[in-house]
Amino acid sequence: MTADLSRARLESGEVLVVERLGGGLLELVARLPHLAASAAPGSFAQLRCGSGTTPLLRRPFSVAWTQDDTCGFVFEAVGVGTRILSALQPGDPLDSLGPLGHGFTLTSDGPVVCVSGGLGCAPFPLLIGELRRRGVQDIIVLNGARTATRLYPAERFARPGPSVTVVEATDDGTRGHHGPVTELLVTALRAQPSALYACGPNPMLNAVMSTLTGTEMELPAVLEASLEAPMGCGFGTCLGCALPMLDGDRSVWRLCCTDGPVMPMRDVDWMGLSALPGADVA
Amino acid sequence: MTALAGDAALDLGRGLVLPNPVGLASGTAGYGFELEQLIDINRIGALYTKGTTVAMREGNPPPRVAETGAGMLNSIGLQNPGVDVVATEFARRWRGWSIRIIVNIAGGSVEDYVHCARVLEPVAEVSGLELNISCPNIAHGMDFGRDPAAAARLVAAVRAVTGRCIVVKLSPNVTDIAAVARAVEDAGADAVSAVNTYVGRKIHRASGRPVLPLGTGGLSGPAIQPLALAAVAAVSAAVTIPVIGVGGIIDAPSAQDFFVSGASAVQVGTATFVNPRTALDVLDGLEAHEGRRAVRRPSDPPTS
Numbered sequence: 001m002t003a004d005l006s007r008a009r010l011e012s013g014e015v016l017v018v019e020r021l022g023g024g025l026l027e028l029v030a031r032l033p034h035l036a037a038s039a040a041p042g043s044f045a046q047l048r049c050g051s052g053t054t055p056l057l058r059r060p061f062s063v064a065w066t067q068d069d070t071c072g073f074v075f076e077a078v079g080v081g082t083r084i085l086s087a088l089q090p091g092d093p094l095d096s097l098g099p100l101g102h103g104f105t106l107t108s109d110g111p112v113v114c115v116s117g118g119l120g121c122a123p124f125p126l127l128i129g130e131l132r133r134r135g136v137q138d139i140i141v142l143n144g145a146r147t148a149t150r151l152y153p154a155e156r157f158a159r160p161g162p163s164v165t166v167v168e169a170t171d172d173g174t175r176g177h178h179g180p181v182t183e184l185l186v187t188a189l190r191a192q193p194s195a196l197y198a199c200g201p202n203p204m205l206n207a208v209m210s211t212l213t214g215t216e217m218e219l220p221a222v223l224e225a226s227l228e229a230p231m232g233c234g235f236g237t238c239l240g241c242a243l244p245m246l247d248g249d250r251s252v253w254r255l256c257c258t259d260g261p262v263m264p265m266r267d268v269d270w271m272g273l274s275a276l277p278g279a280d281v282a
Numbered sequence: 283m284t285a286l287a288g289d290a291a292l293d294l295g296r297g298l299v300l301p302n303p304v305g306l307a308s309g310t311a312g313y314g315f316e317l318e319q320l321i322d323i324n325r326i327g328a329l330y331t332k333g334t335t336v337a338m339r340e341g342n343p344p345p346r347v348a349e350t351g352a353g354m355l356n357s358i359g360l361q362n363p364g365v366d367v368v369a370t371e372f373a374r375r376w377r378g379w380s381i382r383i384i385v386n387i388a389g390g391s392v393e394d395y396v397h398c399a400r401v402l403e404p405v406a407e408v409s410g411l412e413l414n415i416s417c418p419n420i421a422h423g424m425d426f427g428r429d430p431a432a433a434a435r436l437v438a439a440v441r442a443v444t445g446r447c448i449v450v451k452l453s454p455n456v457t458d459i460a461a462v463a464r465a466v467e468d469a470g471a472d473a474v475s476a477v478n479t480y481v482g483r484k485i486h487r488a489s490g491r492p493v494l495p496l497g498t499g500g501l502s503g504p505a506i507q508p509l510a511l512a513a514v515a516a517v518s519a520a521v522t523i524p525v526i527g528v529g530g531i532i533d534a535p536s537a538q539d540f541f542v543s544g545a546s547a548v549q550v551g552t553a554t555f556v557n558p559r560t561a562l563d564v565l566d567g568l569e570a571h572e573g574r575r576a577v578r579r580p581s582d583p584p585t586s
Contacts, residue, residue, distance in 0.1 A: 005319040010559065048556070053352040053504045053532065058556060097558070232347045232354065233555035235320065237312040239332075239358045240347035253340055253361070258316075276344060277486070277493075 003236045003258035007038045008100050015092040016070060018085070023149030024076045025119070026086055027156075030094045033069035041127035042103025042226055042262040046234040047073070048095035049081035059085075060231050060257070062122035062199075063099060065129065065159050074122045074152065100234050101261050105222050106130060109194040110138035113220070114157075115208055117144045117181055117200025121152035123226050123262075125159050127197060132158070139164040140188050144181025144204070148174035182207040186215060195222035198265065202227075206270050223265045227273075229256035244272030292327075292547055294524055295472045298410045298447035300382055300547060302327040304537070304565045307528050307551035308386035308412060308451065309333060309358065310502075313372050314379070320558040324380045325565065330449075330475070330549060331368070333388040333414045336397050338364040348484045348493040353503030353530075354552060355482050357494045360388055365398045369405050376407040383407055384449060388414035392439045399444045410446050413437065413471075416453030416478035427453035427478075430465035441470035449473045449526065454506075454513050455481050460520035467521045475526040475549060477513045480506055502552040504530040511543045518544025532560065534567020 013032035021027055035045055046058035059081045061073040077086035088094070104127055112131055114124050121143065128139055139158075145151045147170055154166035167184050168176030177184055181200075185208065196219075198208050205225050212219055232238030234257045242253035243260065251269040254260065292300040305328035311317055314329045323329070341361025348355045362368075368385060376383050385408050387398040395413060402408050415426035415433055426436045433450070440448060450466040452459055454477035463474050479500025484493045492498070510529025518525040527540030528549035537548045553560040 002315040005316055008320060010320075010557065055349060056352055056354060056503050056552070056556060057349050230345045230347050232356070233558075235558070236316045237310060238347065238356070238555055239312075239341060239361050240345075240356060242341060242344045242346055242361075253344075277489075277491075 003102075005100070005235055008098055008235060009034050011035060011096045011098075013094045013096055015088045015090055015094050017090055018088050021153065023145070023147065023151075025150060025152065026075055026077065027064070028073045028075065028085060028088065029070055030073075030096075031069055032071045032094070032096050035063065035096055035098050036066040036069050036071050039063040039066055039071065039099040039126065040103040041106065041130045042123050043099035043101045044234070044261060045071070045073070045096045045098030046100060047085065049084040051095075055081045055084070057232060058097060058234060060100075060228070060234055060261075062226065062261075063126055064122050065125035067159070072125070074119060076119060097234065101257060102259060104197055104224055104226075104262050105195075106134060107195040107222050108134045108136060110136045111191045111193045112136055112139045113188045113191070113193040113196045114139065114141045115181060115185065115196065115198040115200070116141060116152070117204035118146070118150065120198070120200030120204070120226070121157070123199055124157055124197070128158050128164055138191070140191065140193075141166045142169070142181050142184045142188060143167070144169040144171075144200070146171045151175060180204070180207065182211050185211045189215060189217050192218070193220045195224075196220040197222075197224050197226075199226040202273055202276070205265070206274055209265050209268070209270055224262050225265045225268065226262045227256055227260050227268070231257055233257070244269035244276075292524070294410065294447050294449070296410070296445060296447040298382065298472075300327040301380065302565060303547035304561050304568070305330055305384075305526070305547060305549040306554060306561055307549035308414065309356075310551040310554045313368070314381070314383075315375065317554070317558055321562055326381050326561050327547070328382040328384050328409075330384045330412050331386050332362050333360045333386045334362050334365050334368050334398060335360055335388055336365055336394050338362065338367070343495050345493060345495070348499065350482065350484055350501065350503075351505060353501055353505035355484055355494060355499035355501055356479070357496050357499035365401045369401045369408075373405045373407040379407070382409040384410040384412050384447075386412040386414050386451065392436050395436055396439050396443055399440045399446075403444050403446065408446070410449060411440070411444060412449040412451050412475060413440060414451050414478070416451055416455070427462065428456050430461045433462050434465040434469035437466045437469035437471050447472045449475050451478055452476045452513070452517065453478050454509065459513050460516045463517040463521045467523050471523060473524040473526055474517060474521065475528055476517050477510050477529050480509065502530070504532050504536070504553075506530045507536055507539070511539055514540055514545050515543040531564060534564050534571070537564045537568060538571070
């Protein structure tokens with residue numbers, strides 16, 4: 001099936017600010033009117049990093065939030081592309097292709113649980129804003145990171161509007177629960193959420209799924225994760241971003257860029273996903 | 283004969299006339315259904331489809347792509363739905379398109395290629411075949427491309443079952459690309475496209491292991507443009523059939539380099555991933571050149 005790319009557009013925008021949040025987390029804010037008007041929660045933009053031939057490929061970023069004609073992106077300077085983005089100055093051009101990808105299934109019924117690990121916070125502010133517009137009041141964010149400085153600031157998960165309940169966890173115990181974010185999950189599930197959305201490193205997502213299937217509780221009707229994969233084009237032509245998904249009992253390749261990046265967690269081949277090598281970042 | 287690069291039609295023979303010399307390279311445009319939504323695809327001369335095989339192929343395990351300096355490696359493994367889907371469902375969706383559809387076919391045996399050619403022969407929406415004798419990412423993918431005699435046998439066998447224009451996509455991973463080009467011309471090919479990707483390797487420095495699971499992949503992008511130009515110059519000096527230049531084109535000047543080196547048409551590949559409009563920009567740029575700069579065709583005497 002061919003992806004619906006009818007909303008995707010090339011757009012030349014303008015950087016407003018690159019904000020240092022601490023712990024290496026960066027928030028890029030840019031004027032991109034088309035993307036701001038058409039991004040759905042969970043969708044992403046392919047951003048050009050510089051204008052030369054190295055790095056050659058665009059980089060995919062979740063649209064973290066939109067406000068009027070601006071968009072926010074959360075990332076970390078880990079490779080050649082993100083280092084270029086981190087050095088952008090107000091007024092610099094920013095070339096975007098988007099929105100792309102299949103986003104979250106939106107519910108109108110609370111409660112809703114969002115599980116975020118590290119940079120996995122990126123898609124949640126836009127999602128939470130849209131859930132609010134649909135009348136969902138009871139939103140719990142479980143936000144985990146290695147250490148306190150790397151926690152996405154709790155107040156930014158709801159932008160704009162009243163705050164959501166954010167429960168934090170750090171691997172080193174510098175803030176919130178001392179331990180993996182998945183240890184907060186069982187308590188959150190007692191609220192009997194209608195939807196659970198997750199985004200973070202693959203081992204965390206795997207742990208979320210194991211925790212869910214390990215409980216006696218009924219699983220939320222909507223159970224989705226935003227995944228990632230090394231990507232060539234972002235719009236379904238290069239076939240580079242294959243992810244292992246279940247089709248019945250069979251593991252098949254699906255494209256992160258157009259079948260995802262949001263996938264039903266019930267359909268992910270978690271064994272296959274765990275077996276994939278880590279990202280090649282240089 | 284002196285022609286202009288952005289000049290309109292190019293007759294490749296067997297009823298295939300490209301409305302303009304700019305095409306979308308195999309493996310970088312799928313079957314056109316994504317790009318159709320992003321650009322005015324029917325302004326482009328030709329779509330060379332994703333490599334298509336007898337049966338559906340699921341492709342290689344990830345990671346399948348890895349970025350390199352001014353380029354990228356891929357190891358997709360010919361993921362495609364199989365020729366029957368292309369000949370029926372996809373052909374229906376191509377109805378009314380003016381971009382010429384040239385189906386790239388691949389296989390592990392002469393019979394595979396012949397089967398694909400037979401299935402596509404009655405399909406009106408298909409204007410030609412591009413024989414992929416140069417895929418570096420499947421077992422035996424390059425066997426035909428490395429051996430002039432084997433390449434010639436393959437072309438002759440497909441020639442026997444099709445009246446369609448046959449383009450042969452040459453592998454650069456050979457000792458003498460001109461010898462392969464001459465062999466396929468003699469066997470009845472109507473044109474050659476040069477070049478497919480170069481075999482390359484990238485190391486994951488944290489682990490010291492190759493990034494791609496098969497160890498190597500196909501290198502494309504602007505990094506290979508000078509290599510592709512050299513191959514096109516060698517091939518166009520060796521054959522009289524049209525040469526379609528492909529490899530690292532990112533804009534009109536980098537496409538113009540191919541015409542100057544003997545190509546009659548070009549394909550835009552990896553650059554489409556970065557900017558889906560690249561082929562249109564190349565076309566517009568070449569047309570802007572018209573009347574200002576004549577471009578040498580293979581039949582003209584060399585200028586250097």
